[in-house]
Every structure is written in C-alpha cells, then in structure tokens.
Amino acid sequence: MKPEALLHPTPAGLFCPIGRFHVDPVWPVERALITHGHSDHARAGHGKVLATRQTLDIMRIRYGEDFCGSEQAVEFGERVEVDGVTVCFHPAGHVLGSAQILIQKDGLRINVSGDYKRGTDPTCASFEPVACDVFITEATFGLPVFHHPDPKGEIGKLLTSLKQFPERSHMIGAYALGKAQRVIRLIRDCGYHEPIYIHGALAKLCDYYVSQGIELGDIRPATLEKKDPDAFKGAVVVGPPSAFQDRWARRFNEPLIAFASGWMMVRQRAKQGGVELPLVISDHCDWPELLETIREVGPSEVWVTHGREEALVRWCELQGIPARPLHLVGYEDEGD
Amino acid sequence: MKAFATLLDRLVLTPSRNGKLKLLADYFRDTPDPDRGYGLAALAGTLDLRNIKPALLRELVLEKLDPILFQYSYDYVGDLAETIALVWDGGEKDDTTDEEQPRLGEVVTMMNSLGRTEVRAAVRDLLDHLDPSSRFAFLKLATGALRIGVSARLAKQALSDMSGKDVTEIETLWHGLGPPYEPLFAWLEGRAEKPVLATPAIFHSVMLANPVEEGDLEKLDPEEYAAEWKWDGIRIQMSSYGGTKKLYSRSGDDITGAFPDIVDAINFEGVVDGELLVGGTMRSNSPTRTFSDLQQRLNRKTVTSRMMDDYPAFVRAYDLLFQGDQDIRARTFFERRERLGDVIDKAPHDRFDLSDLVPFSDWDELDRLRIAPPDPVIEGVMIKRKDSAYQAGRLKGPWFKWKRDPYNIDAVMLYAQRGHGKRSSYYSDFTFGVWAETPDGEQLVPVGKAYFGFTDAELEVLDKFVRDNTVERFGPVRAVRAEPDFGFVLEVAFEGINRSTRHKSGVAMRFPRIARLRMDKLPRDADRLSTLTAMVEAREVQPPSRSE
Numbered sequence: 001m002k003p004e005a006l007l008h009p010t011p012a013g014l015f016c017p018i019g020r021f022h023v024d025p026v027w028p029v030e031r032a033l034i035t036h037g038h039s040d041h042a043r044a045g046h047g048k049v050l051a052t053r054q055t056l057d058i059m060r061i062r063y064g065e066d067f068c069g070s071e072q073a074v075e076f077g078e079r080v081e082v083d084g085v086t087v088c089f090h091p092a093g094h095v096l097g098s099a100q101i102l103i104q105k106d107g108l109r110i111n112v113s114g115d116y117k118r119g120t121d122p123t124c125a126s127f128e129p130v131a132c133d134v135f136i137t138e139a140t141f142g143l144p145v146f147h148h149p150d151p152k153g154e155i156g157k158l159l160t161s162l163k164q165f166p167e168r169s170h171m172i173g174a175y176a177l178g179k180a181q182r183v184i185r186l187i188r189d190c191g192y193h194e195p196i197y198i199h200g201a202l203a204k205l206c207d208y209y210v211s212q213g214i215e216l217g218d219i220r221p222a223t224l225e226k227k228d229p230d231a232f233k234g235a236v237v238v239g240p241p242s243a244f245q246d247r248w249a250r251r252f253n254e255p256l257i258a259f260a261s262g263w264m265m266v267r268q269r270a271k272q273g274g275v276e277l278p279l280v281i282s283d284h285c286d287w288p289e290l291l292e293t294i295r296e297v298g299p300s301e302v303w304v305t306h307g308r309e310e311a312l313v314r315w316c317e318l319q320g321i322p323a324r325p326l327h328l329v330g331y332e333d334e335g336d
Numbered sequence: 337m338k339a340f341a342t343l344l345d346r347l348v349l350t351p352s353r354n355g356k357l358k359l360l361a362d363y364f365r366d367t368p369d370p371d372r373g374y375g376l377a378a379l380a381g382t383l384d385l386r387n388i389k390p391a392l393l394r395e396l397v398l399e400k401l402d403p404i405l406f407q408y409s410y411d412y413v414g415d416l417a418e419t420i421a422l423v424w425d426g427g428e429k430d431d432t433t434d435e436e437q438p439r440l441g442e443v444v445t446m447m448n449s450l451g452r453t454e455v456r457a458a459v460r461d462l463l464d465h466l467d468p469s470s471r472f473a474f475l476k477l478a479t480g481a482l483r484i485g486v487s488a489r490l491a492k493q494a495l496s497d498m499s500g501k502d503v504t505e506i507e508t509l510w511h512g513l514g515p516p517y518e519p520l521f522a523w524l525e526g527r528a529e530k531p532v533l534a535t536p537a538i539f540h541s542v543m544l545a546n547p548v549e550e551g552d553l554e555k556l557d558p559e560e561y562a563a564e565w566k567w568d569g570i571r572i573q574m575s576s577y578g579g580t581k582k583l584y585s586r587s588g589d590d591i592t593g594a595f596p597d598i599v600d601a602i603n604f605e606g607v608v609d610g611e612l613l614v615g616g617t618m619r620s621n622s623p624t625r626t627f628s629d630l631q632q633r634l635n636r637k638t639v640t641s642r643m644m645d646d647y648p649a650f651v652r653a654y655d656l657l658f659q660g661d662q663d664i665r666a667r668t669f670f671e672r673r674e675r676l677g678d679v680i681d682k683a684p685h686d687r688f689d690l691s692d693l694v695p696f697s698d699w700d701e702l703d704r705l706r707i708a709p710p711d712p713v714i715e716g717v718m719i720k721r722k723d724s725a726y727q728a729g730r731l732k733g734p735w736f737k738w739k740r741d742p743y744n745i746d747a748v749m750l751y752a753q754r755g756h757g758k759r760s761s762y763y764s765d766f767t768f769g770v771w772a773e774t775p776d777g778e779q780l781v782p783v784g785k786a787y788f789g790f791t792d793a794e795l796e797v798l799d800k801f802v803r804d805n806t807v808e809r810f811g812p813v814r815a816v817r818a819e820p821d822f823g824f825v826l827e828v829a830f831e832g833i834n835r836s837t838r839h840k841s842g843v844a845m846r847f848p849r850i851a852r853l854r855m856d857k858l859p860r861d862a863d864r865l866s867t868l869t870a871m872v873e874a875r876e877v878q879p880p881s882r883s884e
C-alpha cells in the first residue's frame with residue numbers, strides 16, 4: 001500500500017479514508033483523533049472524538065460539556081481498531097495529555113507526532129520515539145537558528161531580575177495550556193516559593209494540572225478589590241500574553257514584561273512585542289531536536305506538517321531521506 | 337564575555353533609563369577588572385577592537401552550514417551577526433559552560449594581537465567556544481555597531497550611581513583615561529586616589545541652559561543678567577595645553593580630526609567654550625552661513641582641503657573655563673568674558689571671534705530682539721547671570737535659553753499605537769493628520785507622529801478615546817474615528833519643519849509633541865496642509881532653528 005492511501009492531507013486536515021477519521025481536523029468532522037488540547041489541534045463540534053483522557057478533559061474545560069457528540073478515551077500504548085485500521089497513542093512530551101498517533105494497516109506504519117518536544121518537562125509524559133515508515137513531524141522551530149537553552153537557566157534570568165528590580169511586578173506571558181503550568185513548575189523547581197499570581201484565564205487549567213498530580217505551589221488569582229499600586233510589588237504574575245496589552249495590566253506596579261516562548265530566541269521578535277525579559281522556553285523541538293528525532297526514528301519518509309517546513313525538508317534531502325511538506329493550514333503556534 | 341553578553345541582551349530590551357542604569361551599575365559592580373573596563377569602553381564607544389569584515393563571517397559560517405539553510409535562516413532573522421550567532425552550532429546542542437568561555441578582556445587582547453593571516457582561524461575558534469548570546473555580543477563588537485540605546489553619558493551616570501561619586505567628576509577625568517579604566521574603577525571603589533591625568537587637554541563637562549518658561553523672567557532683575565545671541569551651529573569646546581590641541585563636541589566626543597582648519601589656528605592655551613559655525617567671523621566681515629552648510633562638515637572623521645575651502649569653519653567664543661592651566665570656572669561670567677576677550681583678540685581673526693553681548697534694558701525689549709534677530713542664523717537669545725560661575729550640567733537659574741517660539745498646529749488623531757515598557761498597556765503613540773485637497777476630495781492626510789508632551793492624566797483620556805473609537809486594527813496599530821464632526825483634535829508643537837520626499841504629505845516636522853488636547857475643537861477646525869507648506873516656504877528664507 002502506498003502511504004497516501006492510508007493517510008493524506010485534505011483541507012480539513014490529515015484524513016484516513018480506510019478508517020474514515022481525521023487527525024486534528026481544523027473544522028468539525030464525523031470522527032476525529034486528537035493529539036493534544038491546544039485549540040488549533042483540538043476544536044469543538046466533532047461527532048466522535050478519540051484522544052487521551054487528559055486531552056478529553058482539557059477539551060471539556062475549554063469548550064464545555066457538549067464539546068463533541070461522543071468521546072472515547074485511550075491509554076498510551078493501547079491498540080484501538082478503527083474500521084480495520086489500528087491506531088495507538090504514544091506520549092509526545094508537548095503538554096499534559098499530548099500524544100503521537102501511530103496509524104497501522106497491513107504492516108505500513110505512519111506516525112503523526114502532533115506537536116512534540118524532547119527536553120524534560122515535569123508537567124507531562126516524555127516523548128517516546130516510535131519506529132515507523134512515515135514520520136509526520138511539525139517544524140514550528142524548523143530553522144538552524146533555533147536552539148532552546150536549558151529552561152532552568154532561563155528561569156535563573158527571571159530570578160536575577162526579581163533581585164535587581166524588587167519593586168517591579170514581573171509579568172510572564174505564557175500560553176494558558178501547558179506553557180503557563182510548566183513555567184510555574186520550573187519556577188518552583190528553581191527554589192522560588194513565594195505566591196505566584198495568575199490571570200483568570202489560567203485558573204481552571206492550573207486547577208486541572210494540580211488535580212493530575214502536578215504540584216504548582218501557592219498560586220493565587222491576580223485580582224484586586226480596589227486599586228492599589230503596591231499590591232503586586234515585586235510579585236511574579238503569569239498570564240496569557242494578550243492580557244499584558246490590556247487594561248488588566250495596569251493594576252501592576254511598573255510591570256516588567258517577560259514572555260516564555262521559543263520565539264524569544266530572536267531578539268527582534270522580543271523587541272517588537274515590547275518584551276523586556278525574553279525567556280526562551282519552548283514546548284516544541286528546536287532544530288537539533290528535530291534532527292535528532294528523525295535520525296532516531298529512522299523513517300523511510302518524512303512529511304512535514306506546519307511551521308518552517310522548507311528548511312527541514314531541505315535538511316532531509318541533504319541526508320538522503322525523502323521528505324515533503326504537507327502544507328496544512330490552520331495550525332498556529334498557540335502552544336508556544 | 338558572558339557577563340557582558342547578558343548585559344547587552346537586557347539593555348537592548350530595557351526601555352527605561354532607570355532600568356538601564358540599574359543594569360549597568362550592577363554590571364560594573366559585579367564584573368572584575370579588566371573585563372568591566374572593556375565593557376565600559378564598548379558601551380562608551382572608546383573600545384579599539386580589530387574589525388572583522390562581514391564577508392569573512394559569511395565564509396566561516398558557510399564552512400559549517402548548507403548555503404540554502406543559511407539563507408532561510410538569514411531571511412528569517414534579518415541581521416547577519418545575530419543569524420551567525422544562532423546558527424553556528426548547526427544541528428548540535430550548545431554545551432558551552434559559562435566557566436569555559438573566554439573573558440571579554442581576553443578576547444580583546446587576543447583579537448588585537450593577531451597577525452593578518454591568523455584572524456580567520458582565531459575567529460572560528462572563538463565562535464566555537466562562545467555560547468549564542470556571547471557570540472552575538474562578540475560579533476556586534478567586531479563588526480562595529482552595538483546600537484543598544486546606551487550613550488557614553490548614561491554609562492558614566494551608572495558609574496556615578498555605582499560609586500556615589502559625582503558624574504561631573506567622572507566626566508572631568510574621562511577623556512584623560514582609556515580602556516580598561518582600571519585606575520578609574522580603583523578610585524570609584526575607594527581603593528585608590530583619584531587618577532592624575534597625563535593629557536591636560538581634556539574635555540570638561542559643559543554648562544547648559546534651561547529654556548525660558550512661563551513666568552520665569554518676571555521674577556528676574558534684568559540688571560543682573562546679560563544676553564547673547566544663540567547661534568545655530570554646534571556647541572563645542574576647544575582644549576589646548578602643552579602643545580596638545582583638541583576640539584570636542586558638547587557631549588565630549590573628540591572631533592579634532594574633522595576640523596584641522598580650526599585646530600591648527602589655535603594659538604592659545606586654555607579651554608574655550610563656543611559655537612562651531614561655517615562662513616566668516618564677524619571681524620573678517622563675512623556672513624555666518626546656515627546650519628545646513630555646517631552639516632556638510634559634520635559627522636566626518638577626516639576632511640578634504642576642498643571641503644575646508646568651500647565650508648570654512650570658525651568658532652564664535654562664548655566662555656573661558658581655563659586660562660592656561662588656571663581653572664577660572666568659579667569666577668563670574670563677566671570676569672571670564674573679559675579674559676576671553678583678550679584671548680580671542682590675539683587669536684587668528686578668520687577663525688575666532690567673540691560672541692557679542694546684546695544690550696537690553698528690560699525683558700520686553702529683549703523679547704522684541706529675540707523675535708526679530710539681525711541675522712538669520714540666530715535662533716534666539718541666551719540669558720546669563722553676570723555673576724554666574726561656570727557649572728557643569730543644567731542648573732536652573734544662572735543661564736536661560738530663549739528661543740524663537742515653536743510652531744503650533746491643530747491636527748486630528750488618525751492612528752494610535754501601543755507604547756513600550758510602562759506604557760505597553762496604553763495607546764500612547766499617535767499619528768496625526770491635517771486636511772488636504774486630494775483626488776478623492778478634502779481628506780485628512782497623516783503628517784507626523786508624536787508620543788510625548790501629554791501628562792499621565794491626559795494619556796488616560798487619549799487611551800480611552802482610542803479604545804472607544806477604534807474603526808480598524810493593523811497589528812498593534814488602531815485606526816480611530818476621524819470625521820469632520822467627530823474625532824480628536826490635538827494641538828501639536830514642533831521645532832521645525834522641512835520638505836520631505838519620504839513622507840506622503842511632503843513635509844517632515846522636527847520634535848513634534850502634543851502640546852494640548854483640544855477637546856473644545858472639532859476635526860473640521862483643524863489646520864490644512866497648505867498651512868504647513870507655507871511654514872516650510874517661510875523657513876527656506878529663514879534658516880532652520882535647532883534645539884540645543
């Protein structure tokens with residue numbers, strides 16, 4: 001069988017005609033397999049949804065009880081038959097519940113890795129390399145410029161800044177699902193145990209992470225009864241980046257804007273965003289990790305879903321690995 | 337190198353002056369000699385480091401990386417030094433530890449001791465041993481420009497913050513010292529006596545004037561003050577001692593090399609404060625030429641004899657700080673001026689003259705003189721207390737500058753953009769426009785942008801208007817409602833206006849700021865483009881005025 005017969009790109013996303021399901025479809029479909037809970041991958045309104053328990057829980061938190069027609073939870077490593085196609089979920093190390101989806105039929109193995117990273121992250125299960133014929137990879141940071149440093153070193157920068165500017169509220173922009181919790185956890189692991197204040201948009205997801213056994217320490221809502229410029233003096237505040245440009249941000253004392261993202265590797269990106277303290281912390285692979293993963297998985301073919309696919313395809317060509325971009329649309333970088 | 341690289345990374349993204357000062361002071365305090373001294377030199381523009389050509393860097397990186405992958409990367413990042421800093425490790429993880437990275441002092445010494453043929457291998461090796469952020473710092477230093485919004489003055493202020501020593505005192509020593517400034521740091525930290533300068537012809541911080549503001553003059557007795565014309569050139573300082581002759585800009589940059597015509601003519605010893613102009617001196621009876629003529633001679637390292645013939649420079653002297661090696665700054669303005677008169681009288685007539693005093697009996701008379709000066713290159717008057725000592729900095733009281741009034745127009749807010757840092761949650765950068773006849777009829781056309789001049793309370797008002805009246809968004813920019821009967825009228829003040837081919841409106845303003853919120857006016861009452869073009873035309877008869 002040709003790989004395209006088992007799985008191929010369509011405007012709605014990757015589609016398996018034999019099993020009659022989509023993977024991470026960008027609009028509502030009959031049957032959807034979801035890799036993880038970021039809103040560009042997990043949308044509301046599908047008929048049936050197959051995903052990990054945690055991904056389903058996260059979708060429920062974000063979209064409400066009736067986020068789909070019916071749901072089916074799958075364990076990591078469990079084999080599920082879908083109309084004669086075998087699917088199996090493996091940890092992707094991206095955010096809580098994130099999975100790679102291995103699709104098998106007649107000995108042909110296609111692995112949709114979703115979004116993934118290789119660095120250690122105490123807030124989710126680590127990526128497992130899965131042998132396959134076709135490896136479908138993202139390329140969010142698919143350029144040789146991207147090298148994500150040790151995240152603890154980045155948190156070190158934050159802690160240094162808190163000492164240097166003890167009067168300023170340190171506002172960390174971090175996406176609500178995954179990054180925010182990981183950053184809070186990293187700060188704790190670096191020995192900071194003061195209360196951390198969070199924007200309302202983070203509350204439910206933080207609670208969910210805690211309920212899943214991920215310790216986040218003393219987190220409190222960043223709300224005020226009345227205007228008090230001294231209330232958050234020298235405090236660490238975590239919120240979605242968009243909130244910092246909003247009137248919400250005015251309650252803080254001389255806010256110092258930090259942003260936890262892989263994009264912060266490039267100075268101009270930080271500068272344009274008005275970020276004073278870039279923290280290069282990513283939930284995606286950097287360039288060396290992408291290359292390392294492809295070498296380790298050893299596929300006979302690589303398909304690149306989204307991001308900077310041309311550079312990764314070029315690299316595969318130089319290595320003699322057949323590769324092609326899928327030109328999927330609708331996947332943004334919400335997770336980073 | 338690591339400490340300096342970290343400092344640069346923070347400085348680039350820190351908008352506030354106080355934030356920068358804090359970062360700098362901490363760096364100077366925590367970094368050992370000689371690294372901090374070289375860091376200081378790099379920031380203040382006094383570091384002498386062997387230059388590397390971008391072409392060499394490109395060759396080095398292409399030894400390691402596929403040219404197509406490099407091109408993709410460069411297209412994305414847009415800056416050669418940064419691209420190379422980031423892609424240097426290629427597909428490898430960076431495992432450089434801070435301890436094993438070479439120090440800034442070592443890098444400077446090593447680079448400057450290399451023979452011509454050794455550069456390539458040494459740079460390659462260095463890049464291998466630095467982490468991405470240190471590579472970036474090194475590449476920026478070695479290719480020329482740091483561009484991080486730190487002036488030499490700010491660095492000196494940080495030294496003052498760090499040590500408690502007066503910045504004027506640091507400024508006085510500055511030009512007699514060089515990298516890595518070890519005696520300076522030793523003194524700042526109280527470990528040694530104040531350094532004794534080997535070169536006497538150093539720069540001394542200049543005395544600055546405050547603008548005359550509403551009600552200032554009523555409180556002053558005209559009897560106690562003298563007035564001089566404020567010439568539209570650049571303020572300079574001539575320092576001559578023991579055969580060393582130097583010309584400095586107001587901020588202490590050594591511009592000796594660009595003005596041999598003046599420096600060679602210096603026949604006195606001492607320190608003179610004056611205005612650098614082109615044209616002829618008053619006593620040679622030829623006219624002073626405009627600032628745009630002077631500009632031909634500025635920002636050059638060297639000068640051709642043709643340039644000097646076409647644009648002869650001279651100095652109009654204002655003050656005398658040192659006579660020979662005698663410091664006379666504590667004496668009165670009048671006494672200094674008398675001595676200055678003697679010095680200038682004996683100096684070559686074609687290169688030096690003395691700034692005239694402007695006699696006046698009361699402030700109204702001076703106001704009339706200020707508004708209609710006898711020479712188009714005059715941009716106002718200076719008012720100096722007759723008994724004032726020469727004190728560095730901008731003290732309120734002894735000296736004032738009273739310039740021709742700024743220009744004012746009523747314009748309409750068209751776009752607003754969020755500010756930075758403290759202002760990142762406010763729409764604080766405003767594009768404004770005036771009415772103009774266009775092919776589509778009478779329309780508002782953008783003429784400029786202003787982001788200061790208003791109070792915090794006014795900013796709240798402006799921000800609320802923007803949020804409540806947004807009609808379109810383009811990234812961080814919002815277009816606001818601007819119709820003849822609905823919109824926000826801003827009174828915009830500015831120092832000058834010129835023709836511009838880069839702006840669609842054809843005019844460009846200098847230092848535009850928001851003078852007042854005109855909530856009493858409707859957009860239909862705002863000014864027209866023809867008013868602005870008329871201002872430009874008027875200026876072409878009168879030369880431009882410039883702020884100090």
